[in-house]
Amino acid sequence: MSTQETTASTSRAVVFESFGGPEALTVRDVPAPQAGPGQIRVRVTAAGLNPMDWYMTSDAATAARFGLDLPCGFGTDYAGVVDQVGDGVAGFAAGDRVFGGALSRAVADHVLIDLAGTIAAGGDAHRTPDGVDDRTAATLTIAGCTAAAALAVVSPGPDDTVLIGAAGGGVGVFAVQLARLAGARVIGTGSAASADALRGLGAEPVTYGEGLADRVRALAPGGVTAAIDLYGTETVQAARELGVPDARITTIAAQIDGITPANGADAAPGTLEEIAGLVAAGRLRVPIAATFPVEQIRIAVELQAGRHVHGKVVIDL
Structure with missing residues (x-):
């Protein structure tokens, strides 16, 4: 394993210990995940919120449809920097800026991405182009x-x-x-x-x-x-x-x-690279309505769930 950052033994993560609304969200210190074979670890700097995030964790029956059980994380869209690379990984190196999706576990200091996976199972990662900041990159995937x-x-x-x-x-x-x-x-x-x-x-x-x-x-x-x-x-x-x-x-x-x-999930291969490229070229603009530190996750989710925000809500980590 090659590493850029090996000192992190704990990681902040937003978790559900019981299903429900924003009131059920808590920020916990958890063991920092370690990249295994075929995986990268991303130090997340920003996580974008989507309606599906709170919908699929609202109750046990809905969560089960998405393959989630307690305790579980929260949020899917992320952006950040690769800080660990597992054995057998090609195409990514420590220090690379990346964005992508990791179902219901993106609002955390560190997220593991299985490069053979999908957003729903294992996560996915894409290079963040120059000219696209992490907050914007964190809004693109879903x-x-x-x-x-x-x-x-x-x-x-x-x-x-x-x-x-x-x-x-x-x-x-x-x-x-x-x-x-x-x-x-x-x-x-x-x-x-x-x-x-x-x-x-x-x-x-x-x-x-x-x-x-x-x-x-x-x-x-x-x-x-x-x-x-x-x-x-x-x-x-x-x-x-x-x-x-x-x-x-x-x-x-x-x-x-x-x-x-x-x-x-049916979007054509290369869709996210194309969209990120349009953003980098100034041809597509993502309005960010509000940003919150992770400690204010409940307030952020309440705002986003109200469905009256013009643009995206982003969590800073």
């Missing part, structure tokens, strides 16, 4: 993969007008910009307070709620050709009312007969 998978279902292009529901949320900020980069016109739903933020991403804002289809029709009398619902079913219902065929509608948080759902 939201970026989910947005890319959603766009792959509806395949927007220059001739499309795409309706994106919950466009100002964590996945929405990626979906809007990726659809715009594909040449599409984007109409994004949100609260009245989010209108300026949506315009800043390149979307034309429309308020959600009753009468959505009529408001969209007024904005786009020529019609809407594709739709992505990033919250529930309201955008799907409006899209159907506007004549969008089911084949060009997708969801990430609801199962609807006739609609193909999008899952970040």
